[in-house]
Amino acid sequence: MSLTDDLEIRSGGIIAVDTDHLRDAAARLAVLADDCDVLRSRLSELAGVLRDADVWAFVPTAEVTAAGAQAASLAGGVRSMAETYDLVELWIQIEVARSSDDSARVAVLAALSGQLIAAHPDAAARAAGEVAGWVVGHREGAVAQLGGSVGAFGYLMPGWSLRQAAGLVGSAVALLGTIAIDGVGRGAVAATPLRGDPRPVTVTPLTSTRGTAPTGLADMATRIPRDDARVRVEKYTMADGSTQFVAYVAGTQIGADADEPWDMQSNVELYTGSRSASYDATMAALEAAGAHPGDTVHLAGHSQGAMVASHVATSGVYEVPALVTLGDPVQVAVGPGTLSVDIRHGDDPVSALAAGGHPAAVGSADSFVAGRTSAASLVDGEMPMQPHALTRYVETAALLDRSSDPRMTPVRSLFEGLGQAVSVQVTTYGATRPS
Incomplete structure (x- = not known):
């Protein structure tokens, strides 16, 4: 089976609509409708003058009338869209406030929602339809x-x-x-600390070499460990002497030994909001590579590694300008200082555990969710977990690298910045825990 080349890039959440732009468009259409009305009136006068003079000429009165009616109809439709999306946005904000136990803000937003529904009764039904369509x-x-x-x-x-x-x-x-x-309700995760105490784990350096910065998302994805290593840490020394780190976190190890931190136990713990041995091993690997609290750390991970990377990003230990996740079982609400590149396959059962993620966009304004869905199915011989394979996500990342979508510009700037390093030290780490 081969995945289709249909790649969708979106800002995340239920809607990605600027209602101010919609209202501006509606206002322009309304002005156009008024202009058509004025022109229709003048054309009618002209037609009358020509008739009185017994002169025949084609006067496009009917066409201008139709254009004006169409512009007025479009203006009304666009205004209705703005009202609908305003209401959806209010509902999203109410859910966010409710998840934060901010009852005062919930009350304020609920009152605004009621006012909007009272002013535009049809908007509630349309908004409910948009939410149901997203679900x-x-x-x-x-x-x-x-x-x-x-x-x-x-x-x-x-x-x-x-x-x-x-x-x-x-x-x-x-x-x-x-x-x-x-x-x-475990798929959309707030930026809250993981529960529980640190897990006993031993991290061992396996290799140490010189390296180079990744050239794109596909190159970054191929660096996620798939052999004995579980975490790869790249230490970048810049021309001014400052340092940055990039950590790549492996996915779940199926059929692993009892001392494997990246097992299903860690999967369940992370998915339910608890610390896992894989999370603590990743933090230990970063510390062993020389990353100190407050340092700049970029993160990438696949599957369980994406969950780990997401929670490291929101731990508050490091400054995390970029987070790249592939097939993440959750979507963690990273802050506005983090560029979140969330790559998902629509037919990936592990990614489906996120249940659509957050209804609102997360991360910085440049963040986006990207992905595609395969054409084949289980009935066609496609195994259920094949869309989750890291190799498939590398293919999707390569499509993003080739994309002309302007949202890829900040991503390319990230790699260009890392490429300015005067040296890159690459260390891979294995990990074990008491069996």
């Missing part, structure tokens, strides 16, 4: 990967083939699974 949309990839679609539940046709029936069963399993994930 269904973030499930579609997982459902399709198992051979079906959300729409397959409408009816069951007599004489369906085994393949079609398998697709319906796959749809049911995937849809129920994503609904269950939504109910657990």
